[in-house]
Amino acid sequence: MSQSKSILVALFMISSSMILNGQENSAGRIPEYEIPYELPSVETIQEVLNRIRVYYESTSTQSIVDSQTGEKITDFTTFNPNAEPSPGFSSSYSYTHGVVLSAFEYIDDVTGDKSFFADNTKFFDFVVQNLPYFQKNSDNIHSEKIGNWGRILDFEALDDCGSIGAALIKTYLKSKNEDYLDLINRTAEHISNNQFRLDDGTLARHRPQYQSVWxxxxxxxxxxLINMGVLTGDNKYFDDAVRQVLQMADRLYIPEEELFDHGWSVTSADYDPRFYWGRANGWVMMSMAEVLSILPEGYQGRDQILHLYRSMVRSLANLQDGSGFWYNLLDKNNTYTETSCTAMFTFAIAKGINEGWINHVYGPVALTGWNAIKTRVLENGAVDGTCEGTTFAHDNTYYYHRGKSIYATHGYGPVLYAGAEMIRLLQNEKIEIINTSFGSINSTFHFLLKSEWPEKK
Incomplete structure (x- = not known):
């Protein structure tokens, strides 16, 4: 080979090496995440929770007002037929408010920050102090509902009392305000004896189809029911809670999908069309987490519930979007990513790891879920991206086009719960979290169970 050719070959080799090295160090090989792929801190989570609490407190004055003038009523000697609780989320006697208040009580346990639980006693004191005014004058009330207190004088549906009744029990167990007991007992009477059930005892509705299970x-x-068992020490409430989970699952759980259909009715029975709505599955996961937290190990039916829970976690991990969110229809990634179900699943999965119900390897699923959720909490503490109230429907078009906004209050409680459980997960002394390496082309989170590894010397 001539000297000139040798020089050309050498220059080519150097040039090729420079190109390859350039590719090796190219920023294009480093993943670009839509939502930061990072380990949150306890402090940043607490900041989000406090922001939501402040927003919640701002939504209502928690007073009795004249619905026509908006003026606060201070004279209760004579009944004002226009009287109602002040408008706003923090005054409502609703199931979505119940989730918030249950979450506040839980945050009190997790963080010791008393400002959250103070909102529980403030609200329920407001209710029991003013409810007699409406009870004594019920004949003069011209509507079946008292503003945002709904059907508080005469419960008609589980929505009217169950979720917020659970929060009331939890608040009573800490505050011991015996004025709460009448409302607790009225709720127990409705759920145990007055609410429509199928012949086998499964709680149901005549809506939208005759004999429907949601x-x-x-x-x-x-x-x-499970908290009523804690309050009374009567296992009949535990037994009924277990029965509801398992008998609803008999009709709604689809083993091949490891998910729950939104609803079922006697009319369509085994050939019911299936829609895997996100929040419906979120309600199921949160319910099972509550039961598993309270039922003693070995209690009849607990292992069956634990199996359902674990199987759903496995399916949900696979269905999570790359952003960390889940979809409004879980199996359809051309529906929008939705906040409330993402928070519910994040809570339930983090809870399962903390309690030892599921394997710690699911940790990154919860972590990326939280990272997604916090992007939906606005600067003022409002929670955005939550699907509006949704009926049990029978067509994709309806589910695809559900609205979403900060005024769909179904997202607030689950986000609070998710944040509290993520704090527990970050502080879980049984687990070591291997963080990602910023700027790496191949780096992920690893959750390790310390007891499985030799002690480091």
């Missing part, structure tokens, strides 16, 4: 109703009943 996955949502697991949360509207089971947390109340």
């Amino acid at each position: 996955a949502d109703d697991m949360y509207m009943s089971v947390p109340f």
Whole structure:
């Protein structure tokens, strides 16, 4: 080979090496995440939770007002037929408010920050102090509902009392305000004896089809029943809670999908069309987490519930979007990513790891779920991206086009719960979290169970 050719070959080799090295160090090989792929801190989570609490407190004055003038009523000697609780989320006697208040009580346990639980006693004191005014004058009330207190004088559905009744029990167990007991007992009477049930005792509705079972109703009943068992020491409430989970699952759980259909009715029975709505499955996961937290190990039916829970976690991990969110229809990734179900699943999965119900390897699923959720909490503490109230429907078009906004209050409680459980997960002394390496082309989170590894010397 001539000298000139040798020089050309050498230059080519150097040039090729420079190109390859350039490719090796190219930023294009480093993943670009839509939502930061990072380990949150306890402090940043607490900041989000406090922001939501402040927003919640701002939504209502928690007073009795004249619905026509908006003026606060201070004279209760004579009944004002226009009287109602002040508008706003933090005054409502609703199932979505119940989730928030249950979450506040849980945050009190997790963080010791008393400002959250103070909102529980403030609200329930407001209710029991003013409810007699409406009870004594019920004949003069011209509507079946008292503003945002709904059907508080005469419960008609599980939505009216179950979720918020569970929060009331939890608040009573800490505050011991015996003025709460009448409302607790009225709720127990409705759920145990007055609410429509199928012949086998499964809680149901005549809506929208005759004899319909909704996955949502697991949360509207089971947390109340299991906590009523704690309050009274009567296992009949535990037994009914277990029965509701398992008998609803008999009709709604689809083994091949490891998910719950939104609803079922006697009319369509085994050939019911299936829609895996995100929040319905979220209600189920939160309900099972509550039951598993309270039922003693070995209690009849607990292992069956644990199996359902574990199988759903496995399926949900696979269905999670790359952003960390889940979809409004879980199996259809051309529906929008939705906040409330993402928070519910994040809570339930983190809870399962913390309690030892599921394997710690699911940790990154919860972590990326939280990272997604926090992007939906606005600067003022409002929670955005939550699907509006949704009926048990029978067509994709309806589910695809559900609205979403900060005024769909179904997302607030689950986000609070998710944050509290993520704090527990970050502080879980049994687990070591291997963080990602910023700027790496191949780096992920690893959750390790410390007891499986030799002690480091």
